[in-house]
Amino acid sequence: MEYRKLGRTGLKVSEFCMGTMQFGWTADEETSFEVLNAAYEAGINFIDTADIYSRWVEGNPGGVSEEIVGKWIKKFDIPRENLVIATKVRGQMSDDPNDQGLSRQHIMKAVEDSLRRLQIDYIDLYQSHSYDPDVEIQETMRAFDDLVHQGKVRYLGCSNYPAWRLMEAMWESERDELYRYECIQPHYNLVHRAEFERELADVCSKYGVGVIPYSPLAGGFLTGKYKKGGDIPAGTRGEMSGRVQGHMIDKNWDLLELVENMGQEKGGYSVSQMSLGWLLSDPLITSPIIGPKNIKQFKDNIGAVGLRLSEDEKARLDEASDWTK
Ligand SMILES: NC(=O)c1ccc[n+]([C@@H]2O[C@H](COP(=O)([O-])OP(=O)(O)OC[C@H]3O[C@@H](n4cnc5c(N)ncnc54)[C@H](OP(=O)(O)O)[C@@H]3O)[C@@H](O)[C@H]2O)c1
Secondary structure, three states, rough: OOEEEOOOOEEEOOOOOOEEEOOOOEEHHHHHHHHHHHHHHHHOOOOOOOOOOOOOOOOOOOOOHHHHHHHOOOOOOOOHHHHHEEEEEOOOOOOOOOOOOOHHHHHHHHHHHHHHHHOOOOOOEEEEOOOOOOOOOOOOOOOHHHHHHHHOOEEEEEHHHHHHHHHHHHHHHOOOOOEEEEEEEOEEOOOHHHHHOOOHHHHHHHHHHHHHHHOOHHOOOOOHOOOOOOOOOOOHHHHHHHHHHHHOOOOHHHHHHHHHHHHHHHOOOOHHHHHHHHOOOOOOOOEEEEEEOOOHHHHHHOOOOOOOOOHHHHHHHHHHHOOOO
């Protein structure tokens, strides 16, 4: 397992981050513990969660993923200092109009709720889950800066930000000498490239912002388990997510075939491992966030650790998934 600096900070994170959106949703608590233990044993020190996970599921109050991570740390006596715990704020946590967003009011409440659910006394990486058009960036960055000074948070990050908002935030932090966003969590994978590559990639490269992409397997599409013209397998994300079904177009079926062939040529890597390898081979990427919902999927995903594509292999996949044409 390689450990990489998170952007320009001195913090070292594993080449994979363990995502936890599926915990308490498509993975029950026991399975979540199993996956977390396997990740920790494999050398993953970086865990990503969010307060909102997974409030979109009927009967789920939100905060469940954070609670599972907190219980795991206690139950298995995991040394806190060995972990880099990332969580997020922004989502609507109740019907109260102030229980959402990136206002000072909500951030100050949400951080306490996350700390309690995670059963820890500081968060390593606190992230804005997405852009909040109702709040001036100065209000958000000042509240975050206060949390770093209070020792409740160590580093700041954002997710789903457009490039202009990230630039605005960094400009604000520099002008007022506040702690800044040190990494971004974009939606980025072989079949969803434009959103990150159009403008954000240049911002991250120029200003040393770490990049931790989410949905590196396009919600499971890049595993090869969906087949052209075939039924959507039962119990998969594809059954419940329009986003996964949106990837089912001719260009992407051709890409999957190429990825599969290249994986075989390279010595038997799966479609998912090659897709993760494409991200791991990009020097701009710090740590893709994987989201296996059971041990079998975890074992497949973790098999990509250390996988690096040659320049030629990378170029072939870049070309086949080119979004600029
Ligand atoms: N910031 C944000 O807005 C945001 C948004 C989304 C995710 N995230 C973070 O990123 C993490 C990963 O996102 P993601 O879950 O979308 O990642 P992903 O890697 O694109 O998709 C993971 C899903 O793909 C399927 N899968 C994975 N490996 C497989 C295998 N070997 N064989 C068959 N199916 C396999 C499983 O779903 P099924 O078996 O159910 O099909 C699994 O839950 C999340 O846990 C969360 O921490 C952040």
